[in-house]
Amino acid sequence: MNWLRYSVSRLISSLIVIFGVILVVYVISAVVPSDPAALWVGPHPTYSALQNAREKLKLDLPLFERFFYFFKDLLRGDLGISIRTHNPVSQDIFKAFGATFELILFSEFLAIIIGIILGVYAGVYQNKLPDSINRIFAVAGVSLPGFWFGMILQLIFFKYLGILPLSDRIDIVVSLTNPFKEITGFYLIDTLIDRNIPAFVDVLKHLILPAITLSVYPIGLITRQVRSMMIEVLNENYIRTSIAYGIPKRKIYFQYALKNAIAPAMVTVALSFAYTLVGAFLVELIFNWPGLGRYAANSILSMDYPAIVGVTLVVSITYVLINFVVDILQAKIDPRIKY
Structure with missing residues (x-):
């Protein structure tokens, strides 16, 4: 109650x-x-x-x-009419939100997987070489400007190596030769539903660079948080007892210790999700990604105030709701919080 x-x-x-x-x-x-x-x-x-x-x-x-x-x-969900497109703002935002949300989810998936693994090993090898390397990476991740890192990735993987595309969500030639039906607004899911493997591969290749750019900051946050909690948990008596019984260390670290260290880190994960929603705007401009960021930039340049207000409200309300969910979940899973 x-x-x-x-x-x-x-x-x-x-x-x-x-x-x-x-x-x-x-x-x-x-x-x-x-x-x-x-x-x-x-x-x-x-x-x-x-x-x-x-x-x-x-x-x-x-x-x-x-x-x-x-x-x-x-x-009623009516944000007015866009001065630039003369379409309902809610309709324009709904079209752009799918691209932005797919980019955010993919980058958060990378951040959670990589951040947790790096954090666990940094905590296990405290003050040793792996820990020092991970700390340098984590500090660099939260310090590097996203737009600069994104352009460096474009230079390396597009200009010099030529293995990943520069921008956009899908190649024009691929979209014409391998068309697919947009169902969810998430191209990765839509191409899989349509069993269009060439389009799926091309969408995935276009998603890699902007997702890596957007995930660097949350990777640094999650790594530091998980490392801190792992160091604390690994000093508990039940961990020492498990080691004394000869239980495999991988099982101790990733099942016993991580289970208790992950709860506080989940707050960081949720808050980093809210950050990526805002950080995606600049990343979308760099990679010409057809999401909310590019829509907002075009609206600002054309002085489209209904669209500007609509995007601002959607982002702000989403941020507040994410913080609300974080507060509720934290109160539920963390017994130290009194209510």
Whole structure:
């Protein structure tokens, strides 16, 4: 019952934060000096066309009324109409979100696998050569600028080695010669469902470089967190007893010790997922990835305020919800948290 009460209180707090984000983002977008109506009708507009655009976009109403209509539409999932594409913003974001989410999931998968393995070995070989190498890698991972690392990977694997593509989500020639039906928005899954192996291989090759670029930072975080917890757990009496009984060390490290060390590290994993959602924007620009980042950049360049507000709200709400889930899971699995 206490956990349920804690969950409800955290949910209420998250809803308050989300409402505050919505209010601040909308007010800032509304007071920025610009004329969305002129952007809507295009160059050389007539007076009547501007008036019709202002009425359509509800720019003739006071700010409070406009926010009321915006919030009411938002509750129905309506983020307005994009000035640049003249499509519903929610529709544009839904198309772009699949590409971004696939990139994030793949990079997080790499980060979890590599980060946990490196963290375990760093904790086992504390203050030895493997630990020193892993610590250098972890510090470099959280310190290197993502855009710089991404361009270095492009130079190495595209320009010099020529084994991986430079940008985009799939090669144009492959998409024409091996077309597949988009079902989930995740090209890896869609090509497998369609049993289109050539397209699957090409999509995977296009995914490798941006996913590695995006995963370097969370790999460093997870490695450091797992290493810290492994050092603490390996000093417990039951670990010493297991070693004395002659249980294989691999089993002790990856089953007994890691099981107790992974719970605090899962918080880092969840928070790094939220980071990759934001970090994916710059990575998408570098690799010309057709996701939320490229959509937001094009919207900013064209002063498409409904799209800018929509992307900002989607990212902010997703970040708040991830933090809410992390708080609930941490309270459930960590007995040290009192509620």
